[in-house]
Amino acid sequence: MNGGTLDLDRYRGPEYRRLLAAARKSLERTGGGLTGRISVAQPDDAERKAIIGITGVHQPAMTKRLTVSLADLDAALRRATGLGLAAVLAALVGPLVDRPAKAAGLAAARAVLIATAEASPLHESCDWYRKWLADLHRDGTLTRLANEGDEAVLRQAIRVLDFATRPASAAPIALPALAAQITGDTKSLNHGTTLATLVLRALALRASVSRPASAAERRELWDLSNVIVDDLASRVLVLNVTAQGNGLAEWLTDAARYGTPFQVTLHQLATHPLQLRHPRIFVCENPAVLRRACEELGTACPPLVCTEGRPSTAFHRLARLAVAAGGELWYHGDFDWPGVAIAADIIDRHGARAWRMGASDYLSRAKTDDPCIALSGVPMPTPWDPGLCETMRETGRAVYEETVTDQLLTDLTEHISGSASSRARCVAIGPARLA
Numbered sequence: 001m002n003g004g005t006l007d008l009d010r011y012r013g014p015e016y017r018r019l020l021a022a023a024r025k026s027l028e029r030t031g032g033g034l035t036g037r038i039s040v041a042q043p044d045d046a047e048r049k050a051i052i053g054i055t056g057v058h059q060p061a062m063t064k065r066l067t068v069s070l071a072d073l074d075a076a077l078r079r080a081t082g083l084g085l086a087a088v089l090a091a092l093v094g095p096l097v098d099r100p101a102k103a104a105g106l107a108a109a110r111a112v113l114i115a116t117a118e119a120s121p122l123h124e125s126c127d128w129y130r131k132w133l134a135d136l137h138r139d140g141t142l143t144r145l146a147n148e149g150d151e152a153v154l155r156q157a158i159r160v161l162d163f164a165t166r167p168a169s170a171a172p173i174a175l176p177a178l179a180a181q182i183t184g185d186t187k188s189l190n191h192g193t194t195l196a197t198l199v200l201r202a203l204a205l206r207a208s209v210s211r212p213a214s215a216a217e218r219r220e221l222w223d224l225s226n227v228i229v230d231d232l233a234s235r236v237l238v239l240n241v242t243a244q245g246n247g248l249a250e251w252l253t254d255a256a257r258y259g260t261p262f263q264v265t266l267h268q269l270a271t272h273p274l275q276l277r278h279p280r281i282f283v284c285e286n287p288a289v290l291r292r293a294c295e296e297l298g299t300a301c302p303p304l305v306c307t308e309g310r311p312s313t314a315f316h317r318l319a320r321l322a323v324a325a326g327g328e329l330w331y332h333g334d335f336d337w338p339g340v341a342i343a344a345d346i347i348d349r350h351g352a353r354a355w356r357m358g359a360s361d362y363l364s365r366a367k368t369d370d371p372c373i374a375l376s377g378v379p380m381p382t383p384w385d386p387g388l389c390e391t392m393r394e395t396g397r398a399v400y401e402e403t404v405t406d407q408l409l410t411d412l413t414e415h416i417s418g419s420a421s422s423r424a425r426c427v428a429i430g431p432a433r434l435a
Contacts, residue, residue: 248272
């Protein structure tokens with residue numbers, strides 16, 4: 001045994017280093033096969049003599065490349081140490097990696113991940129889900145998960161996405177509560193975790209937006225799924241919306257008394273029950289519209305709510321309260337594809353009416369000589385006026401809400417005088433729901 005150890009130490013010398021490194025590379029690539037040959041380029045004199053000792057074949061000095069069969073090297077090592085080539089390499093440097101077996105295991109683990117993802121009902125019903133899975137496959141994320149043994153994370157991500165696509169009428173849930181429900185860890189969906197990254201990639205595809213790059217964008221994506229990251233940050237801007245109840249209802253009523261805009265948070269809505277008694281509430285997308293209504297109409301302005309872009313969970317909760325009390329929402333937003341998507345969502349969720357959101361309303365502004373911004377993005381359906389989508393595609397111009405504020409204020413003024421029902425143009429929608 002001692003002689004074998006001494007003989008093994010012999011092969012730690014620099015004259016064997018490149019030869020044994022080439023042997024290790026070959027065995028790891030083939031899974032231990034000894035049928036190949038390895039070589040050493042530009043050998044020095046010590047390397048030349050070492051290889052001659054292994055092969056028994058003389059090689060002249062200045063030979064540019066010396067080649068050795070793996071079988072001969074294995075046999076020489078067995079004679080000298082009693083160990084085969086693989087055992088010697090393991091003893092000198094560490095165990096060999098069976099790369100073919102590892103690749104096969106990785107492929108099998110990746111196939112399990114794909115099968116798991118494809119088993120979700122979302123795979124059959126949602127284009128965005130299929131694109132998400134294809135992206136994970138293409139950029140190597142699935143391979144990384146399989147390689148790191150993180151298969152459970154993908155299963156958890158799928159469960160979160162199943163939950164996130166529940167009906168819009170479902171009650172909101174706090175992000176830590178959702179994380180605990182899915183994984184048992186309240187922090188597992190915090191920003192930066194693998195699970196949160198996977199889920200937000202999917203939610204961005206679902207919303208047809210870029211991957212979130214800021215806390216506000218991440219919060220907005222969660223909000224779209226009725227998942228609350230921060231119930232103080234989820235808010236809605238209102239003007240002259242009065243209510244019955246204590247706390248928040250009193251604050252709203254006081255603000256309306258002075259014609260003062262008021263920011264309502266989701267926390268307030270959840271903490272202070274209230275009742276709304278407005279038969280009609282106008283809704284706009286851009287706060288510039290509400291600001292002008294405040295300045296020009298003041299306390300006389302009809303109840304007006306602003307989504308400030310994509311509606312928050314706070315907006316949806318307030319809208320549900322209004323509709324549940326018998327109120328009706330009239331919505332106006334931007335004539336671009338994200339704006340149309342927002343309108344469709346509000347109309348679909350809350351049975352709202354489209355307020356000056358028809359094809360003729362769009363054309364009356366789009367055909368002006370004012371500087372225009374070209375439409376971009378994926379066209380969205382407009383079920384309240386099917387001709388609007390096609391008209392926007394043909395015209396190719398975006399019309400932003402703040403450019404038609406004058407007409408919106410005219411409608412609000414006419415509503416004050418009681419003539420809105422006969423003059424303001426509003427298109428009722430049918431029962432069809434968006435896909």
